[in-house]
Amino acid sequence: MKTWTVNDVMTTAVVTVSQDTPYRGVVDLLVSNRFSAVPVVDEFQRVIGVVSEADLLRKIEYAGAAAPRLFDGRRRRGERVKATARTAADLMSTPPVTVLTNTSIPAAARLLDGEGVKRLPVVDDLGRLVGIVSRGDLLKVHLRPDDQIQADIETGVLRPFLADEIETVQLTVADGIVTYTGRVDRWSTTDIVDRLTRQVAGVVEVVDKLEYDYDDRTILGTGMAYGIA
CATH class of the missing domain: 3.10.580.10 (CBS-domain)
Structure with missing residues (x-):
């Protein structure tokens, strides 16, 4: 990315x-x-x-x-x-x-x-x-076109981190506001995607509507890092 x-x-x-x-x-x-x-x-x-x-x-x-x-x-x-x-x-x-x-x-x-x-x-x-x-x-x-922002998210976030679930996630970008819908396997995946997306140049806000099958927050514990900045 x-x-x-x-x-x-x-x-x-x-x-x-x-x-x-x-x-x-x-x-x-x-x-x-x-x-x-x-x-x-x-x-x-x-x-x-x-x-x-x-x-x-x-x-x-x-x-x-x-x-x-x-x-x-x-x-x-x-x-x-x-x-x-x-x-x-x-x-x-x-x-x-x-x-x-x-x-x-x-x-x-x-x-x-x-x-x-x-x-x-x-x-x-x-x-x-x-x-x-x-x-x-x-x-x-923040003057970047939405299609450029979306392309950066697809190549820098979704493909590297959601390679196995990319077909179940939908992404839209409007006026720099990124909206995710769909389903992934666990909560930590939504958290990683949200934080990485906010680092993409031109992103104004992230609306996370992703659902998940398993809530792994209790296992990960407070302050757990995922190997990203």
């Missing part, structure tokens, strides 16, 4: 800036392209930082502000430094939040949410920029 990764949905034509790009140059780039942030790369295309709209707004936020106070916290001092920045090197946030190539889409989604960012530079093992992935890019998996 194919596992979709950031490679399948990322944008590869990435706009970047260098460390010496001036403040107004970064502003012009973000505004003209309607970006919320831009990666900063070195001469080897390694991502060394990210400049966001929030970083740029410090110059407006602290315009005419009083001199720094002794009890200003580390974050406030950093913001004041950015307010006086002239180049991307002084504006950028470091270390950058990046994601490696071939990272799964669920893992990338968790990182975006956990770090509170809207997009992630995608880098190779050497930290070199190869693409960028946004929240919208991750949602592309």
